[in-house]
Amino acid sequence: MPRDGNVIYHADKTSPKVFDQAEPELLTGPGGARQWENRSHELISGVRCMRSKADRASLAGLILLVLAGAAWGQTPGTDGHPESARTGQDRLRSDDRYVIGDTDQLEISVWKEPELTKTVPVRTDGKISLPLVGEIQASGRTPLQLEEDIASRLRSFVTQPQVTVIVQQINSEKYNVMGQVTRPGSYPLTITTTVMDAIANAGGFRDFAKKKDVHILRAKPDGTQTRYRFNYDAFVKGKNPQTNIRLQPGDTIVVN
Secondary structure (H helix, E strand, C coil): CCCCCCEEECCCCCCEEECCCCCCCCCCCCCHHHHHHHHHHHHHHHHCCCCCHHHHHHHHHHHHHHHHHHHHHHCCCCCCCHHHCCCHHHHCCCCCCCCCCCCCEEEEEECCCHHHCEEEECCCCCEEEECCCEEEECCCCCHHHHHHHHHHHHCCCCCCCCEEEEEEECCCCEEEEEECECCCEEEECCCCCEHHHHHHHCCCECCCCCCCCEEEEEECCCCCEEEEEECHHHHHCCCCHHHCCECCCCCEEEEC
């Protein structure tokens, strides 16, 4: 009986079965993984009865495709497994702790209302402007509080508005470096920054800087000021590491 590379002889070697590599009837939906698995076992059984190494090699690639199809059919997806689906709202979660400040950059999104989705800066007066909402106070509010404020104003125009506020860029939290450094000025405090980090960001000390006499000034809520001293020479020798404090928004470093 003639045969090609896809003919498999069963144990009696008299009843060949042909497996078409296309196999259009195989499914990838519910139950499809079981059919792929059964078909792969059937193919493996047939391999044991093939009469030449060439036949086995020909079918080896087909078996790999079958097994790959089974794995693909069992892969969780957003269509068959809702718990794996992630919406934009889930990915862009609002921060309920950060307090928005002047000059921060905000992304305002209103679900299913693209014309109301805007990226806006907080003005120096602490407000932002949005379509239908008008001017609204942003500075001093958390993103969640601002979401509620915007949604409250939109209810007159939008049914059950779902608002998301994301702080795209923090510009309001800064520290200052003054005195005998290469680049004195104001710097954004977007990551954890120590006194040493701040001096490095400012380009380091100038030639006649008093490295033993660096001061950090920190304003307190009651209007008073706390002064911390930092001795650079002692710190680089391993002394008083606790003086290399983390900076807070509004801190000023003075290098005499």
